[in-house]
Amino acid sequence: MIEHDLFAALRARTVAALAELLPDLPGDAFARVLMEPPRDPSHGDMATNGALVVAKLAKQAPPRLAAALAERLAALPEVESAAPAGPGxxxxxxxxxxxxAQLPVILAEGTRYGDGSVGARRKVDVEYVSANPTGPMHVGHCRGAVVGDALANLLAKAGWDVTKEYYINDAGAQVQALAMAAYWRYLQALLRTPAGAVPDAPALRAFAASDRGREAFEQAFGVALQYGGDYLVPVGEALAAEHGAALVPDGGGVPAGAALDAIRDVTVARMMVSIREDLAMLGVEQDVFVSEAALVRAGKLEQAEQVLADRGLIYRGVLEPPRGKTPEDWEPREQTLFRATQFGDEVDRPLRKSDGSGTYFANDIANHLHKIERGFAELVHVWGADHGGYVKRMQAAVAALSSNTVPLDVVLAQIVHVVKDGQPVRMSKRAGTYITLRDLIDEVGRDAVRFTMLTRKADAQMEFDLDKVVEQSRENPVFYVQYAHARCRSVLRGAGDPAAGDLALAPLDSLVDPAELALIRRLTTWPRTVEAAALAREPHRIAFFLHDLAGDFHVLWNRGREDTTLRFIREDEPQATRARLALVAATATVIRSGLAVMGVTPVEEMR
Incomplete structure (x- = not known):
């Protein structure tokens, strides 16, 4: 039996056996039949829930059906034994x-081994990072960027047609505040004033022959306080060089209209250049960048409202007070509301502010209409955990816009705490209030950052220990997996780097040691791991798999040090050597395949 995916093959045989046992059941009755590795390896190589999930529909007792199914499966030529267990x-x-026999398959397919078809080439948009363009990328963005990028790679490997997207939040109040902070730096550049200093009245009079700049400077300074880093200084200098004093209103105060738009556009463009550079350092290259402001200017919000209105999903009404509010501190008012409760949300949601502009939620609806119009069959977002309360309303909006045809999955990424020597890491001087992504990469390297960010489930809080990430021990999963690949490559180099095609023809009957068979068993679960992780939207499972695979290989390596008959290369046993080299090459191949999903570069040797 030579199959790309043993688990898929045995599942198909299980479904066929059930269909023979229960010929009156429709084909879709077997949709929930699974074939998975058992939790306890001592129970065997695989376990199926087939009898359990169809017994009720078949009106049979699960244990009895399981016994009949086990008898059918035990008769298959590839099965050594099959036994019923538990409730079905x-x-x-x-x-x-x-x-x-799976080793030649792995060697023939190379890193394509594990590629799946469960995605059926459906178009999926994976939106991640999507940080407000208000400053450099920081550690808070890093985990979502890595999780999103690895998830997109994982979905592509499992057979989806993936688009990686960054949604630029450039239409909100924070971006307006950023523009004012840039205006502060612009005034500083005009006045040649040291960063952080407030020029005196004579300096302002010398600049404008009046006090017209004082109010603008003081108001901009008040907003700029929230942007404590110096990354806006070059933006201010560029504005001053391009516009001179033209952006200062004749009547004093702060700029408005076209002047503020020009400041905002230049600032956002500069910030996005910086963000793209930061993402490139992390190995993240997205396919599409979509501007919120551009969607608003294009009338996408009004278009989305019209779609919802045509379906009877918009009305004028008054909401109940939010939780925690009392009638005394809350003023009821009529608003334009979306019937989110019809799609599983807790309350209906407002689409317009009191000034008539769209709410943050309304602009997000416009963004998702844009995705649906582009033909995506599935949408996946990676958000910070603080957005957990936003999930239901956004899923309701997507369901309404797509008539329940396009699912939206949201992966929440928890906060990361960076520590060194057991203490929180000092904040970045450049950013002023947080640790930048560049700081982190400069400290430990891109691959260590990416791998470590995937060593826990995304919604679990994480402590990023700078000391452990560079520690060379089995306690450091980055080192542990990379060391396994480096050891594989060392063995293969020592054998003259034989071609995978030649090793695929090696006789394999000599691979009988329990440690060798355990490693092979682990390798055969790679396609199933890819499929399960993709369906669950959980890229951390790839890191877990690689850690377990590395562990199996290190066990075999150490066995060879204790028992010379298990060494990979033995001149007196050329056939056994070829078989073991095939096993080593297959192991290296699967490690590379997994690291590619994670966006991590495999190492040839440890230094």
Missing amino acids: FVNLRLREGVLR
């Missing part, structure tokens, strides 16, 4: 020859 499961043990 069947455990399978495969013949060793079937397991060994």
Whole structure:
């Protein structure tokens, strides 16, 4: 039996056996049948829930159906034994020859091994990072960037047609505040004033022959306080060089209209250049950058409202007071509301502010209409955990816009705490109030950052220990996996780097040691791991798999040091050597395949 995915193959045989046992059941009755690795390896190589999930529909007792299914599966030529277990499961043990036969498959397919078809080439938009363009990327953005990028890679490997997207939040109040902070730096550049200093009245009079700049300077300074870093200084200098004093209103105060728009546009463009550079350092290259402001200018908000209105999903009404508010501190008013409760949300949601402009939620609706119009069959977002309360309303909006045809999955990424020597890391002087992404990459390297960010489930809080990330021990998963690949490459170089095609022809019957078979068993679960992780939207499973695979390889390596008959290269056993080199090459191949999903570069040797 030679299959790309043993688990998929045995699942198909299980479904066929159930269909023979239960010929009256429709084909879709078997949709929930799974074939997975058992939780306890001592129970076998695979376990299926087939009898359990169809017993009720078949009006049979699950244990009885499981026994009948086990009898059918035990008769398959690739199965050594099949036994019913628990309330309706069947455990399978495969013949060793079937397991060994997967090594040539891996060697022939290379890093394509594990590529799946569960995505069926459906178009999926993965939106991640999408930080407000108000400053450099920081550690708070880093985890979402890595999770989103790895998830997009994972979906592509599992068979989806993936677009990586960055949504630029450039239409809100924070961006207006950023423009005012840039205006402060612009005035400083005009006045040649040291950063952080407030020029005196004579300096302002010398600049404008009047006091017209004082009010503008003081108001901009008040807003600029929230942007404590010096990254806006070059923006101010560029504005001063291009516009001179033209951006200062004749009547004093702060700029408005075209002048403020010009400041905002230049500032956002500069920030996005910086953000793209930061993402490139992290190995993140997105396919599409969509501007919120551009969607608003294009009338996408009004278009989305019209779509919802045509479906009877917009009305004028008054909401109940928000939780925690009392009638005394809350003023009821009529608003334009979206019937979000019809799609599972807790309350209906406002689309317009009192000034008639769109709410943040309304602009997000416009963004999602834009995605749906571009033909995506599925949408996936990676958000910070603080946006957890926003998930239901956004899923309701997408369901309404797509008539329940386009699902929206949201992955929440928890906060990361960076520590060194057991203490929180000092803040960046450049950013002023946070640790920049560049700081982190400069400290430990891109690959260590990416791998470490995937060593826990996204919604679990994480402590990023700078000391442990560079520690060379099995306690450091980055080192542990990279060391396994480096050891594989060392063995293969020592054997003259034999071609994978030649190793694929090696006789494999000599691979009988339990440690060798355990490693092969792990390799055969790679396609199933890719599929399960993609369906669950959980890229951290890839890091877990690689850590377990590295562990199996290190065990075999150490066995060879203790027992010379298990060494990978033995001149007196050329056939066994070729078989073990095939196993080593397959292991290196799967490690590279997994690291590619994570966006991590495999190392040839440890330094």
